[in-house]
Amino acid sequence: MSLSLFNELKRRNVIKVVAGYLVFAWIVMQVADVVLNNFDAPAWVFKVLTLMLALGLPSAVFFSWAFEFTPDGVRREEQVEQGVPGSARLIRKLLFAAVCALSFVVFFFAADRIVEEHESVAEVTSTAARDIPARSIAVLPFRNRSALEDDVYFVDGIHDDILTQLAGISVFDKVISRTSVEQYRDTARPIPDIGRELGVATILEGGIQRAGSRIRINMQLIDAMSDEHVWAQTYDRELTVENIFAIQSEISREVVGALRAVLTEQDETRLQMVPTRNLEAYDQYVLGRHQLAKRTAESAARAIEHFEKAVELDPDYALAYVGLADATTIYAFQSGREESETFSARQASIDKALELDPMSGEAYTSLAMLRAEQGKPEDAKKYYRKAIELNPNYATAYQWYSFTFNTEGQHEKALKYISKAVELDPMAPILRVNMIDTLQHLGRHEEAMQEIRDGLERHPEFPIFYNYLSRAVEAEGDLARSLRLTQTAMTMTSSNPRYGLRECGLFLELGFDDRAESCFIALEKKFPGVAPGVVGQVYRFRGDYDRALGVAKQAAQSDPSDFLLYNLAWNYLDQGMIEEARAIAEDLQPDFFADRQVTVEFPELFDAMMAAYILWTEDDRDRADYLFEQMLALMKAADRNYDGYGAIDVAVHVIRGDREKATTTLGEAINEGWRTSWWLLRLPYFHQMRDDPEWNRLMDELEADIARQRDWYEQNRDRPPI
Secondary structure, eight states: OOHHHHHHHHHTTHHHHHHHHHHHHHHHHHHHHHHHHHTTOOHHHHHHHHHHHHHHHHHHHHHHHHEEEETTEEEEGGGSOTTOHHHHHHHHHHHHHHHHHHHHHHHHHHHHHHHHHHHHHHHHHHHHHHHSOTTEEEEOOOEEOSSOGGGHHHHHHHHHHHHHHHHTOTTOSEEOOHHHHGGGTTOOOOHHHHHHHHTOSEEEEEEEEEETTEEEEEEEEEETTTOOEEEEEEEEEEOOHHHHHHHHHHHHHHHHHHTTOOOOHHHHHHHHOOSOSOHHHHHHHHHHHHHHTTOSHHHHHHHHHHHHHHHHHOTTOHHHHHHHHHHHHHHHHHHTOOGGGGHHHHHHHHHHHHHHOTTOHHHHHHHHHHHHHTTOHHHHHHHHHHHHHHOTTOHHHHHHHHHHHHHTTOHHHHHHHHHHHHHHSTTOHHHHHHHHHHHHHTTOHHHHHHHHHHHHHHOTTOHHHHHHHHHHHHHTTOHHHHHHHHHHHHHHOSSOHHHHHHHHHHHHHTTOHHHHHHHHHHHHHHSTTSSTTTTHHHHHHHTOHHHHHHHHHHHHHHOOOHHHHHHHHHHHHHTTOHHHHHHHHHHHOHHHHSSSOOOOOGGGHHHHHHHHHHHHHTTOHHHHHHHHHHHHHHHHTSOTTTTOOTTHHHHHHHHHTOHHHHHHHHHHHHHTTOOTTGGGGGSGGGGGGTTOHHHHHHHHHHHHHHHHHHHHHHHHTTSOOO
């Protein structure tokens, strides 16, 4: 652009008008955006307005070139006397007005954004405040102010006692369990952050010093929202067991009073109770709880020793008997010991605890768990309800109660109770594991997978999360990665034979039958009686049915449990020994063979399959079809991989001779990711399909995928699975 043209544009105020028009157009668009949104105007209205403003720009340029604003009105440019100052002043006034309007709009939108953000924060804060019960509390781990580091367990014991005492007081809506507060030990995190993460309104923290014959305890109750002190107190007393419990009761009363609540008569009775007057017994009890929290077979065994010592020193120590029962339960589970072997010892401990303290919610929880294991679900439910009534903040009661409903297939109820347990103990990894299990039963696999990912991120050293991820990827058909995840879990614990069983089984699934055989034999040596006869599966995989039957007979003779008897029956069926198989199956499930109505439940699916196959082979087709139809209905409503029915529906169609349905269903199973126990399709029941081209194509596809996974495992066996 030449200098003369620029000067002419400037003289005719074209540049100023264009600038003013652009400012005007921007203001109109901003205001229109707000107004049109408030009136829910269609999107096309804003688009049309934008187009009109764009088309107006050339008109503005033309009119500013050809015309000029003067104090006497609009005149053609050649009619205006040049150098008249009124025209310039008018232009300046118009520009000043535009700048003012622009400033107002900028201020308006900035203020609107600030108010919006403020309201958003206020809304979130108020929502959080509404969701957090006013009488909710978390007791952070107390600081050990003693010179001796060995006093940590003593300090933790008092912390555990106060936490248990507060949890048993009915006025509290929520008391966070110890597992979830443990991560805040010696933390520098702000109290409001902790309160939000745990969902509580108040935080109790303190320190304990034990020196010679004296004990000094500092306590302070803090409002989690404002970070202001609600109450604080220091207790300096002679170190006696009576004083320890007296201080704990005083603290509980002061906390309740600070929250402007009133203790019930039952609460007051509990606060007045002195669990033991023997300081050495108390020390042993605290040591026992400390070991039990580690949840391994070795630590549970040490806990049993401490609890036994505690009741020896004080035979009237109720909580020590509860601890003894719980430690025995956990030891049996972690070591793979037969649960029934512990029943009498646990019952004796629980009976003694309830005799000494009939209001012990912890004892009723232990009793309920025992009844559930004994196959008495209604009694278990009754005692869980009693435990929750006595101690409504005991997360373990809700956790174990949810097990009962999961076992019965009432997964929505199970979710209700495990969710309550998580609310009381949000950071406890074992509760998250139970939540995962329930979500998977409900078919909410994405939510379950997210829980697994979150669990691994928060607790990377907790082996159960790797085990659950292993099961999840197995359900998706990735057997090789599932094996690597199981092996990762095994590096973190050597006391759980269940991980070993999974490793051996996954070796077999991938076609490593030699490794599977060695694995099963080594496992049986390390954990005698844990998996008798399971090596027989390797021989079935190889088609060595005589050897498999011999192993199954030997296992059933040494331990005639239902599981091993059914295993023996299947081995009889492999060889066409129908009478021998029926003798076992009819003895275990007589209703399936009787000529009367019966309802097949999902846990009985494999039992019903055996009975129906036997009946079909014996030409009792009507009764077999009666069972088959119920089985197919159950499978239709379940998840093939997560509920674990695998390819039973394929077997039903093969047995009935419906080859088309058999191949179609097998194709669906393969596409859905089913791979677990794929090799069972090689068993004699499926030999009639060997001349079916589509069946053979699908089997080739399946075995090719297993071979590919086997190669992946060999290449990645030494690499982290995540």
